[in-house]
Amino acid sequence: MPRVTVQVRDAAGHTATATADYELRQPVLGGYYLSGGADPTADMAGGNFRSLTQYRSFADGYVFPGYNRPWLIDLGKAGVQMNMVLELKHYGAPNAGPQSFRVDVTDYTVPAPSMTIQQRPGTTWPKAYGYGQVLRGQCDGLLHRALAQYRFLGFGVNIQLASELDTDHEFGTTEDGKAYTWAESDARAVQAMNYILTWFKARTLPPNTTFSVGVAGFDRACFQRTHPEPLMSRLDFLQWNVYATAVGQTALSRFRRTKDWAAADLGPVALSRPAIIAEWGVRSAEIPDQPAWIATVPAAIAQLNAERGPRIARTNYFNSGWGTLSPKSAGLAALRTAYATRPYV
Amino acid sequence: MATPIATAALSASVYAPGDQMLLTITYSDADTKPLTVTIVVTDAQGNSSAPVKVAAVIDPLTVTVTDDSGRTWNRVSDNGAVAVYRAVA
Numbered sequence: 001m002p003r004v005t006v007q008v009r010d011a012a013g014h015t016a017t018a019t020a021d022y023e024l025r026q027p028v029l030g031g032y033y034l035s036g037g038a039d040p041t042a043d044m045a046g047g048n049f050r051s052l053t054q055y056r057s058f059a060d061g062y063v064f065p066g067y068n069r070p071w072l073i074d075l076g077k078a079g080v081q082m083n084m085v086l087e088l089k090h091y092g093a094p095n096a097g098p099q100s101f102r103v104d105v106t107d108y109t110v111p112a113p114s115m116t117i118q119q120r121p122g123t124t125w126p127k128a129y130g131y132g133q134v135l136r137g138q139c140d141g142l143l144h145r146a147l148a149q150y151r152f153l154g155f156g157v158n159i160q161l162a163s164e165l166d167t168d169h170e171f172g173t174t175e176d177g178k179a180y181t182w183a184e185s186d187a188r189a190v191q192a193m194n195y196i197l198t199w200f201k202a203r204t205l206p207p208n209t210t211f212s213v214g215v216a217g218f219d220r221a222c223f224q225r226t227h228p229e230p231l232m233s234r235l236d237f238l239q240w241n242v243y244a245t246a247v248g249q250t251a252l253s254r255f256r257r258t259k260d261w262a263a264a265d266l267g268p269v270a271l272s273r274p275a276i277i278a279e280w281g282v283r284s285a286e287i288p289d290q291p292a293w294i295a296t297v298p299a300a301i302a303q304l305n306a307e308r309g310p311r312i313a314r315t316n317y318f319n320s321g322w323g324t325l326s327p328k329s330a331g332l333a334a335l336r337t338a339y340a341t342r343p344y345v
Numbered sequence: 346m347a348t349p350i351a352t353a354a355l356s357a358s359v360y361a362p363g364d365q366m367l368l369t370i371t372y373s374d375a376d377t378k379p380l381t382v383t384i385v386v387t388d389a390q391g392n393s394s395a396p397v398k399v400a401a402v403i404d405p406l407t408v409t410v411t412d413d414s415g416r417t418w419n420r421v422s423d424n425g426a427v428a429v430y431r432a433v434a
Contacts, residue, residue: 007411009409017351020355022359022366025360
């Protein structure tokens with residue numbers, strides 16, 4: 001922290017000294033995600049894109065950098081800050097059964113995922129490694145496999161455990177035939193996240209490794225349940241996602257919602273952590289002029305960061321799903337302009 | 346001689362790059378007194394000049410500002426009791 005020192009001196013050499021410390025705020029990092037985890041290099045080229053979100057399942061044998069993703073190493077070595085979302089969720093075929101593999105000199109057999117999440121009625125419920133499985137140590141091999149790959153990556157990343165715990169738990173979860181409510185699922189997830197953090201932090205990690213847990217941030221009670229102070233003391237960032245999906249929703253109101261809940265409900269440790277917006281987007285169906293909406297984001301972030309509560313440190317545009325830029329060229333141009341504007345510079 | 350006293354206050358605790366930073370210094374010393382010397386020149390015949398007034402300060406104070414990040418602070422104003430310096434974050 002820089003310090004300015006004032007000295008007042010009289011003719012006889014008597015002096016008085018006063019000091020004042022100040023902090024220089026780093027620019028907010030403007031970031032991106034391209035649908036399907038595809039190579040975003042071309043979209044980011046020439047723009048002030050300094051942050052990227054990626055998704056991997058612990059079930060996948062290729063977590064770092066990912067299967068056929070050499071570009072991730074290039075971007076990371078070029079200084080793009082990676083937010084790697086590592087999920088217990090199984091992304092589906094081909095290997096939803098048990099897995100046997102060797103990491104370094106250790107042989108592991110990890111059982112098939114035993115939990116279902118995102119149990120929205122009328123949909124096929126995705127499978128995930130269960131919180132009970134994690135706590136019993138049955139997923140240690142998955143953690144070890146990811147860590148072994150991470151150590152070869154060449155740079156530190158933020159590991160975001162889970163994509164959206166609220167989305168995962170909204171309709172309850174089921175593990176080994178036992179149903180858990182939303183709140184029960186949150187409590188079990190916090191235990192499992194703690195287990196995974198303990199596992200990683202007990203081992204040598206690449207420099208600049210940080211951790212967070214993932215939430216969409218649409219439910220206030222869930223947000224509070226999944227951010228207890230003991231867990232936050234082991235995490236480096238808060239995180240939530242931001243979407244505008246209805247007419248009249250402003251950037252300020254959407255980015256503000258979860259932040260205000262955090263400021264009102266969370267403890268001092270949580271509030272000392274900066275926030276990563278792992279996904280943000282504006283849905284063209286309701287808000288066709290995506291570039292106009294995107295243009296309001298820098299001022300909204302600057303205003304929120306001038307208020308009490310966690311500072312938003314990174315915002316990664318989600319060019320997929322709800323955030324799909326259409327037409328892409330106009331949306332990308334708006335993003336480039338926004339990221340060339342304070343507080344992004 | 347008395348020892349001076351000084352306080353320093355910044356316009357904010359956190360600055361974004363490019364922000365204007367203002368430093369307000371309040372300072373004084375019990376010995377520091379402004380005074381006015383009035384001079385009248387009188388010749389042998391008793392003719393006197395018009396009085397001339399000169400301001401002087403007993404034990405004036407000098408203010409120096411340093412920044413351990415190497416940032417340059419420039420004086421904006423100084424009235425002998427309050428000085429304002431400016432820098433760019």
